[in-house]
Amino acid sequence: MLTYLIRRLILVLPVAFGVSVICxxxxxxxxxxxxxxxxxxxATAEEQDAMRAAYGLDKxxxxxxxxxxxNLVQGDMGKSIATGRPVAGEVFGAVQNxxxxxxxxxxxxFPIGIxxxxxxxxxxxxxxxxxxxxxxxxxxSVPNYWLGIVLVIIFSVNLxxxxxxxxxxxxxxxWEWNWLHMRHLVLPAVTLAVVPxxxxxxxxxxxxxxxxxxxxxxxxxxKGMSRADVLRHVARNAAATALSVMGLQLGYLLGGSxxxxxxxxxxxxxxxxxxxxxxxxxxxxxxxxxxxxLFFVAMNLIVDVAQAAIDPRVQRT
Amino acid sequence: xxxxxxxxxxxxxxxxxxxxxxxxxxxxxxxxxxxxxASVILALILGAIFAPWLGLADPYKxxxxxxxxxxxxxxxxxxxxxxGRDMLARLIYGGRLTLFIGLMPVVLAFFIGSTLGILAGYVxxxxxxxxxxxxxxxxxxxxxxxxxAISGALGAGIVNSLVSLTIVFIPPxxxxxxxxxxxxxxxxxxxxxxxxxxxxxxxxxxxxxGNVLSPIFVYATSLTSVCMILAAGLSFxxxxxxxxxxxxxxxxNTLRSAIYVNPWLSALPGVMIFVTSLCLNLLSDGLxxxxxVRD
Numbered sequence: 001m002l003t004y005l006i007r008r009l010i011l012v013l014p015v016a017f018g019v020s021v022i023c024x025x026x027x028x029x030x031x032x033x034x035x036x037x038x039x040x041x042x043a044t045a046e047e048q049d050a051m052r053a054a055y056g057l058d059k060x061x062x063x064x065x066x067x068x069x070x071n072l073v074q075g076d077m078g079k080s081i082a083t084g085r086p087v088a089g090e091v092f093g094a095v096q097n098x099x100x101x102x103x104x105x106x107x108x109x110f111p112i113g114i115x116x117x118x119x120x121x122x123x124x125x126x127x128x129x130x131x132x133x134x135x136x137x138x139x140x141s142v143p144n145y146w147l148g149i150v151l152v153i154i155f156s157v158n159l160x161x162x163x164x165x166x167x168x169x170x171x172x173x174x175w176e177w178n179w180l181h182m183r184h185l186v187l188p189a190v191t192l193a194v195v196p197x198x199x200x201x202x203x204x205x206x207x208x209x210x211x212x213x214x215x216x217x218x219x220x221x222x223k224g225m226s227r228a229d230v231l232r233h234v235a236r237n238a239a240a241t242a243l244s245v246m247g248l249q250l251g252y253l254l255g256g257s258x259x260x261x262x263x264x265x266x267x268x269x270x271x272x273x274x275x276x277x278x279x280x281x282x283x284x285x286x287x288x289x290x291x292x293x294l295f296f297v298a299m300n301l302i303v304d305v306a307q308a309a310i311d312p313r314v315q316r317t
Numbered sequence: 318x319x320x321x322x323x324x325x326x327x328x329x330x331x332x333x334x335x336x337x338x339x340x341x342x343x344x345x346x347x348x349x350x351x352x353x354x355a356s357v358i359l360a361l362i363l364g365a366i367f368a369p370w371l372g373l374a375d376p377y378k379x380x381x382x383x384x385x386x387x388x389x390x391x392x393x394x395x396x397x398x399x400x401g402r403d404m405l406a407r408l409i410y411g412g413r414l415t416l417f418i419g420l421m422p423v424v425l426a427f428f429i430g431s432t433l434g435i436l437a438g439y440v441x442x443x444x445x446x447x448x449x450x451x452x453x454x455x456x457x458x459x460x461x462x463x464x465x466a467i468s469g470a471l472g473a474g475i476v477n478s479l480v481s482l483t484i485v486f487i488p489p490x491x492x493x494x495x496x497x498x499x500x501x502x503x504x505x506x507x508x509x510x511x512x513x514x515x516x517x518x519x520x521x522x523x524x525x526x527g528n529v530l531s532p533i534f535v536y537a538t539s540l541t542s543v544c545m546i547l548a549a550g551l552s553f554x555x556x557x558x559x560x561x562x563x564x565x566x567x568x569x570n571t572l573r574s575a576i577y578v579n580p581w582l583s584a585l586p587g588v589m590i591f592v593t594s595l596c597l598n599l600l601s602d603g604l605x606x607x608x609x610v611r612d
Contacts, residue, residue, distance in 0.1 A: 018454030023466075030470040137602075141595040143546045145553055146569060146587025153580040255459030259550050277469035277556060289458075289466045297457045 004308050012301050019297060020072070023290040024065050027282045077290070078283040082275070087287035090272060095254075095291055098261070098268030102253035104185055105192035110246050113197045117204025124209050132201055139198020148191040148263040155187060162187050165265035188264040192257055196249040203245045207238040240311035247303030251296040344607040351603030354596035361593060365412035374403035376410040376563045387579055396582045398568065399575050400561075404582065408589055411563040415590070418475060418557065418564075419545035422482035427537040430487045434494020435529060439502055439521055449495060455488040464547050468556045478557045482548055486540055493536045497529040531608050538601040542594040549590045565589050 043051075052058045059067070071078070077087040120132035156164035163184050211217065211234050220230045258270025265271065269288050276284035345351055364371070374393070380401035388396045395404040437448040455463065467481035501507065502525070510520050549566030551557035558564040560571065565586040572583035 014450065015454055015457050018451070019457045022454065022458075026466055026470045029467070031472060137598055138595065141542055141546075141591065141598045143549060143587060143590045143594065145550060146584065146590060149569070149573065149576065149587060150584050153576055153584060157576055157580050252459045252461070256461035258461065258465055259554065262554060273465065273469065274554060277465075277554075282470070285466070285469055289462065292462055293458050296459055296462075300457070 001309065005305060008301060008304055008308075012297060015297055016294065019293045020069060020290065021065070023286050023293065024068055026289065027286050028061070030280075030282055072290075077287040080276075080281055080284045082279040082281045082284070087283050090284065091269065091287050091291050094267065094269040094272040094288070095295070097266065098254055098257055098270065101185065101188055101192065101257055101261070101266060101268055102250060104189035105196065105253050105257075106246070106250050108189060109193035109196035109249070110200060112193075113200025114204050114242065116197070117201040118208050120201065120205040121208025121212065124212075129205070132205065136198040136201040136205070139194050140202070141198075142194060144191055144195055145259040145263050147194060148188065148260055151187050151191055152263070166267075184264075188257075188260050188266050191263070192253060192260050196246075196253065199249060200242070200246060204238065204242055207241055208234065211237045240307045243310065244303045244307045247299055247306070251299035254299075255292045255296055341604075341607045345603060348603050348607065350599055351607075354599045354603070357592065357596045358600065361412050361589075362416060364409045365416055368406075368410045368413065371409065373406035373409060376402060376406040377561055378402065388582060395585060396579065398582075399571060404585060407563040407568060408565070408585065411565045411568060411586065411589070414475065414558050414562055414564040415545070415549055415552075415566065416593070418478050418482070418548040418552075419593070420541055422479055422548070423486055423537055423541050423544050425479070425483045426486035426490050426540075427533070429483070430490025431494045431530070431533050433487070434491040434496075434533070435498045435521060435525060437491070438495040438498025438529075439517065439525060441499070441502070445495070448491065452488040452491050455484075456492075460485050460543065461547065461550070464551060465554065465556070468551050473556050473559050475558060478548060478551050481551075482544055485547070486544060489540065490533065490537060494529065494533050497532050498525060501525055501528050535601065535605050535608055538604055539598070541601065542597040545594045545597060546590065 049058070057064070075088055077091070079085065080087055080090060083090070116132045116135065120129040123129055152164040155162045164187070166184055217230060217234065220233060254269075257266075257268060258273055260266070261268045261270035262274050269292055273285065273288045275281070276288060345355075380397070382401070384397060384399060384401040386393050386397040386401075388394075390396055393403050393405070395408065398404055398407060433448050433452075437445040458466070464481050464485045467484055468477055471477040471481065507520060507524055510524050515523070548557065549564070549569070552564050552566030553570045555567075555570065558567050560567060568586035569583075569590070572586065575583045
């Protein structure tokens with residue numbers, strides 16, 4: 001287990017390096033001179049050169065990258081062009097809100113997805129299976145930003161039950177665990193949960209169906225084991241794969257919530273990202289993407305290690 | 318003549334020998350759900366292509382006095398949008414850009430990803446390491462995030478959307494192409510072909526491509542629905558197609574201001590995205606089973 005852990009950790013390093021290179025290059029592919037956003041329009045050529053030198057923009061790209069990564073490991077991700085505040089602080093505040101939303105969606109999606117998927121796998125080729133399959137295909141096909149709008153139309157506009165935007169009363173972004181705040185979480189979390197419900201249900205259905213036809217299940221029934229106990233064996237066999245799919249989905253929920261956050265004005269990382277895009281705030285864009293991507297990398301790592309811990313067969317591959 | 322007389326009478330033909338593709342086609346036609354979905358997609362594509370000849374209203378011409386008319390209004394069967402433009406016309410015209418940006422990246426990524434993947438899988442060694450480790454890095458980004466990051470940095474525009482979505486779909490296609498190719502690469506008939514002195518290019522062209530293309534193709538079709546949703550999502554965020562072009566994601570965005578005035582009207586463009594992506598998914602599933610491709 002320890003060697004597997006170390007091997008897996010070593011494999012993460014080049015990926016993390018690659019991620020940082022891509023985030024660094026994001027700013028380079030952006031059209032326009034990064035200076036124009038911070039310099040006054042009437043700046044002279046000398047002033048521009050001085051500024052360029054001050055930001056290190058006159059150096060070759062690899063040198064710029066080295067500077068950038070050097071600051072990064074010290075927790076300095078530069079300053080936001082729009083607000084002048086450090087990017088790191090802005091990003092971590094927003095990521096907390098996104099994490100709250102992603103975890104809530106996961107808490108809704110995973111039990112429902114597992115339940116539906118198992119039901120469909122157990123009652124394969126019956127009407128139950130067909131209904132669940134239809135639900136999961138609809139779930140993975142729905143543009144969730146549109147679903148969010150539809151839910152707002154039903155529950156906010158027509159019924160007036162739930163608020164349509166923000167994370168708290170009066171547009172506050174400070175989260176508290178009370179109903180006034182939690183009502184704001186319901187619609188975005190449900191919207192975000194739909195796609196993972198479909199994916200988890202589909203995965204668990206395939207897993208359950210496959211495991212139930214294996215010989216050991218017959219053998220367990222044959223020796224007189226009760227149905228509940230047999231299903232416990234099946235669940236243990238399916239756990240590792242199901243867990244890895246869910247872990248990845250959690251990563252997707254965090255990285256993919258930008259559209260939903262925009263629909264609901266949720267003050268998370270996606271909201272920050274779209275602000276950064278429209279204000280051409282490239283350091284903020286870069287920082288947000290980097291943090292979200294590194295979180296996804298870490299999630300992948302945790303999933304792999306957890307999978308290996310549950311299922312010793314994984315370590316050998 | 319004499320020879321044929323000596324042969325026994327020809328037995329009843331049991332099965333007409335068929336090519337692979339006619340078999341796939343026959344199985345597809347027998348699947349009603351697939352046929353329905355294919356017809357819907359075909360209708361949307363034909364509608365988009367022939368929109369100017371369908372006798373629709375001008376999708377760009379608004380009217381200040383006819384804004385946000387409800388569904389079923391005379392002369393505007395699906396109502397009008399926030400600038401008084403005919404919704405039916407905009408939805409049908411909207412198929413042009415939406416379907417183009419929704420499908421084209423997968424087509425481009427299919428060619429680029431297959432090339433890279435087949436190359437990596439066949440040549441192996443250091444080439445494989447370089448290509449596949451680069452691909453791994455892109456897998457560290459959730460696809461939505463990567464598309465938004467690249468589009469956000471490049472700025473709005475049709476070409477920029479195409480570029481960013483193509484980049485998003487190259488890595489998964491490369492990975493599948495590589496996996497399938499290295500599986501085929503180790504088979505005996507490839508060794509046999511090489512032993513006869515066939516060059517690498519000939520082996521790939523004659524023996525590899527035909528055997529790896531269908532699984533890659535089926536996988537690519539399964540990506541089209543995600544690509545549609547993402548492409549419309551970029552426009553919805555305002556970093557895809559620019560106004561006043563009719564495009565479903567952009568229309569969904571601009572109509573958001575109308576959800577308190579005319580809620581169901583504002584949901585219409587999303588219905589189009591949903592139906593298209595649902596049909597693409599079902600079509601891909603149908604194709605997968607018709608072509609007998611396993612995941």
